[in-house]
Amino acid sequence: MSGQRRSVILGTGSEIPSKVVTNADLEKILDTTDEWITVRTGIKQRRVLEDGKGNADMAFQAAKRALEDAGVEAKELDAIIMGTVTADYPFPSSACVLEHKLGARHTFSFDVNAACSGFLNALAVADSFVRNGAIRNALVVGSDALSRLMNWRDRGTCILFGDAAGAVVLGASESGNRGILSTKLRTDGSYVKTLYVPAGGSLKPARLETVQKNEHTIVMNGKEVFKVAVRAMEEISRQALEEAKVSIDEVALVIPHQANRRIIVALAERLRLPMERIMINLDKYGNTSAASVPVALDEARRSHRIQEGDVVLLTAFGAGFSWGAAVVRF
Numbered sequence: 001m002s003g004q005r006r007s008v009i010l011g012t013g014s015e016i017p018s019k020v021v022t023n024a025d026l027e028k029i030l031d032t033t034d035e036w037i038t039v040r041t042g043i044k045q046r047r048v049l050e051d052g053k054g055n056a057d058m059a060f061q062a063a064k065r066a067l068e069d070a071g072v073e074a075k076e077l078d079a080i081i082m083g084t085v086t087a088d089y090p091f092p093s094s095a096c097v098l099e100h101k102l103g104a105r106h107t108f109s110f111d112v113n114a115a116c117s118g119f120l121n122a123l124a125v126a127d128s129f130v131r132n133g134a135i136r137n138a139l140v141v142g143s144d145a146l147s148r149l150m151n152w153r154d155r156g157t158c159i160l161f162g163d164a165a166g167a168v169v170l171g172a173s174e175s176g177n178r179g180i181l182s183t184k185l186r187t188d189g190s191y192v193k194t195l196y197v198p199a200g201g202s203l204k205p206a207r208l209e210t211v212q213k214n215e216h217t218i219v220m221n222g223k224e225v226f227k228v229a230v231r232a233m234e235e236i237s238r239q240a241l242e243e244a245k246v247s248i249d250e251v252a253l254v255i256p257h258q259a260n261r262r263i264i265v266a267l268a269e270r271l272r273l274p275m276e277r278i279m280i281n282l283d284k285y286g287n288t289s290a291a292s293v294p295v296a297l298d299e300a301r302r303s304h305r306i307q308e309g310d311v312v313l314l315t316a317f318g319a320g321f322s323w324g325a326a327v328v329r330f
């Protein structure tokens with residue numbers, strides 16, 4: 001019997017750069033301590049993409065693993081949608097660079113700029129193309145190298161972020177009740193300057209002066225981000241669950257954006273979920289922006305924390321502010 005057309009996650013993959021920067025390394029260049037960073041954020045180390053490599057190099061590795069896991073070949077892909085704010089070039093998109101690296105031949109490809117919720121935005125767009133019948137297979141990527149936007153003298157930001165890429169392959173399915181059950185997205189542009197990079201865009205293009213003033217690096221009001229993030233992720237998670245007609249008790253695992261352990265703990269408390277049902281890997285990688293959710297999803301699958309039939313809630317929050325949630329049955 002054929003049912004509702006849905007997109008199913010056929011495979012996942014991730015790529016973590018090999019260069020490790022520990023809290024002890026940061027103690028050497030900043031007025032900070034391993035204890036402060038650990039207590040305030042839960043982060044112990046982060047990874048940095050090596051010089052000479054771009055975001056699409058990481059994305060390529062993650063995508064290859066996701067395709068292999070899915071048993072899908074690049075030439076079978078109809079679309080590549082990548083969440084990123086650190087594309088290889090101002091234009092064209094990193095998704096186009098990735099398409100060429102993969103040897104995909106029959107796709108349309110583009111980037112989605114939604115900062116840390118970039119993967120969820122990309123997933124929601126790909127899911128709607130699949131559900132409305134426009135495409136069958138899509139590669140959805142979250143990949144960021146925020147190290148490229150880091151002010152290594154600002155202890156309020158550079159301790160938090162790391163580089164990584166994660167990917168999923170979506171395929172259309174007309175049978176059963178597996179797949180993406182709902183997606184929800186929101187933004188609030190009144191917070192643009194609460195978390196942003198002041199220069200390098202059309203308003204303030206790159207000039208000698210902008211470089212000298214360090215305006216190509218992240219500026220953030222961390223306290224404000226913290227406060228809104230918890231509330232926003234709780235609210236949108238509940239909305240996504242309601243739309244999916246799934247109760248919070250049925251959720252086997254929550255995969256939240258990996259920004260700060262305290263944000264995640266506060267979210268779990270508000271959702272009244274025990275920490276055993278929350279995926280956390282930020283101690284190893286820090287906040288990897290758009291890569292955070294797909295990397296954690298890939299780790300959860302490969303370590304068998306997700307079983308067939310499990311309902312998983314994904315949620316993320318980031319600059320914009322932009323946030324989202326998705327409910328998936330595996």
Ligand SMILES: CC(C)(COP(=O)(O)OP(=O)(O)OC[C@H]1O[C@@H](n2cnc3c(N)ncnc32)[C@H](O)[C@@H]1OP(=O)(O)O)[C@@H](O)C(=O)NCCC(=O)NCCS
Binds near residue numbers: 041226
């Ligand atoms: C950034 C963040 C860790 C700061 O933690 P906090 O508890 O809010 O700390 P505050 O900013 O109030 O700073 C408290 C003190 O610690 C100091 N401090 C800040 N960073 C420090 C560091 N790395 N090491 C030591 N001290 C630090 C501050 O200067 C301040 O000192 P003061 O009291 O003498 O002024 C926290 O606000 C956060 O994680 N916010 C969310 C950010 C985020 O997730 N952004 C990305 C979203 S996608």
